[in-house]
Amino acid sequence: MSYQIDNRKIGAYISGLIEREFESARQFCRVYLQTRDGNEPTTEAIQNMANRLSQIKKGTKAIQFEDLLIFSELLHVSFEQILSAGECSExxxxxxxxxxxxxxxxxxxxxxxxxxxxxxxxxxxxxxxxxxxxxxxxxxxxxxxxxxxxxxxxxxxxxxxxxxxxxxxxxxxxxxxxxxxxxxxxxxxxxxxxxxxxxxxxxxxxxxxxxxxxxxxxxxxxxxxxxREIPELYYKAHYLSCSCPDFDAHYNKKMVSHIAKSSNKILDYFTDPFEIRDRIRYKDGSNRKHTFVFPYISQLLDMLIENNSPFLKTALEKAIGHNENTWKKLKVLIKESVNNGCCYGDYWKKEVDFHENGNIVHFRDTFAVTGIITNITMTTKKSADSKINELIHELNDSYNRIKHITEEEIV
Incomplete structure (x- = not known):
C-alpha cells in the first residue's frame, strides 16, 4: 500500500494519540527519554524533547526514523499508522x-x-x-x-x-x-x-x-x-429543593478545548440554551421543564477569549441573554410567591440559593409547583478588544446581580 508522507497530518495524528494516552505532552517526553536512555531524564533533556515534539506536532519537523520504534511502542500503533497518519495499518x-x-x-x-x-x-x-x-x-x-x-x-x-x-x-x-x-x-x-x-x-x-x-x-x-448535558441533570436538578449536580466532577478540559476550536455551527449548538423536563406535572398534564445552558459554558467562554475566536461576540451575547432571561423569571416568581402569601416579608431569601459548583441558581415556592433551577454564566478572562470587554463586563454584571440578589431589586 502506498501513501504520501504529510508531516502536518502525521503531527496532528501523533498529537491526538499522545493526548489520549498521556496526561500531558511533557509526560510523554519523559517516558520517551526513559525508554530510549534507560534512566531518569534531566529537566533540560525533557524540555529539549518537548520543543522537538512541538515541532513534530505542528508538522514543521518530520518524525525521525529513530523515533518510530519508541513512538510505536508508547502509542500502541504501527509504523504504517504513524507514517500514514492513521489511514492505513498492517x-x-x-x-x-x-x-x-x-x-x-x-x-x-x-x-x-x-x-x-x-x-x-x-x-x-x-x-x-x-x-x-x-x-x-x-x-x-x-x-x-x-x-x-x-x-x-x-x-x-x-x-x-x-x-x-x-x-x-x-x-x-x-x-x-x-x-x-x-x-x-x-x-x-x-x-x-x-x-x-x-x-x-x-x-x-x-x-x-x-x-x-x-x-x-x-x-x-x-x-x-x-x-450539552450531563446525566445528573435528570435525577438531581429537577428537585427544586436542589440536590445539585456536581458539574465540577464531570468537567473534562480536553473535551471543552476541542469544542472551543470547532466550527461556528458547533459553537452555536453548545451556546444555545436547552430544556429538560422532570416528573412534576402541571394541572394540564404537561411536565414541568427547566432551561439550562452547557454546564461548562463559562470555561468555554474563557477559551474562546484566549483563542480570540470569531464566534466570541455571538457567544457572549447569547450568554448575556440567558442570564437576563433568568433574572427576569426569577424576579417574577419571587414577586408572585410574596403576593400569594407563600413567602412573608423577606422569607423568600431562604428559598433562593446559589451554588458555585456549576453556577446553579434555584428558587421554589414552597406551596406550589412553580420555581426555577438553572445555571448562569460568567467569565474570568479579558480581551484586547474594548467592545468585547464591554460584553464581558455586561455578562459578569448580570451574573453577580443574580448571585447577590437583594430585596430592593425584587420590589
Missing part, C-alpha cells in the same frame, strides 16, 4: 482482535467481528482494553460513528429513568445463552459483558466521542450524544 497477524479491528476502516471487517460466534467484541483484551478504548486511542471515528449509527451501541436510551451514571448507554451486541423453562421451552437470555458494563458506567467514553464529533463538525452525532 495487522501483525490475521486473527481479529479488538486491537486490529479498531484500526480497520473496512466495514466488512467490522461486521464480521461483530457477528463472530463467540462475540470477542464484548470482552476486554489482555490489556484490559475494549474495542471502544482502542478506537478512541487510534482516532478511528469512522468505526465509532458506524457503531452508533447502526445502533450496535448507543449513548442515550431515550428513557429518563435510565439517566444516572450515563444516559442509559448500552449495546445491542449480546452473547446469547439459552435457558430452559419448566415446560421444556428454551428462551434466549442476554449475558452481562464488559463492553455493556463499561458503556453503562463510564460517561467518559461519551466525552471522548464528543471531542471527535466536534473535530469532525458532526452536529448530528453531538445531538445523539446529548453533548
Amino acid at each position: 495487522p501483525k497477524n490475521n486473527r481479529m482482535t479488538n486491537y486490529t479491528i479498531a484500526q480497520s476502516h473496512n466495514k466488512s471487517e467490522w461486521i464480521a467481528y461483530i457477528e463472530e460466534e463467540h462475540k470477542p467484541i464484548l470482552n476486554p483484551d489482555e490489556y484490559g482494553k475494549t474495542i471502544l478504548d482502542y478506537a478512541i486511542m487510534f482516532g478511528n471515528y469512522d468505526l465509532l460513528k458506524f457503531l452508533v449509527n447502526e445502533k450496535y451501541i448507543w449513548f442515550d436510551s431515550r428513557k429518563d429513568n435510565d439517566y444516572i451514571m450515563t444516559f442509559g448507554a448500552g449495546t445491542s451486541i449480546q452473547r446469547i445463552k439459552f435457558e430452559e423453562r419448566d415446560n421444556g421451552v428454551f428462551i434466549r437470555k442476554p449475558d452481562m459483558d464488559d463492553l455493556q458494563y463499561k458503556l453503562a458506567t463510564e460517561d467518559q467514553l461519551r466525552m471522548y466521542i464528543i471531542s471527535f464529533a466536534a473535530d469532525y463538525d458532526d452536529l448530528s452525532m453531538l445531538e445523539k450524544l446529548r453533548a
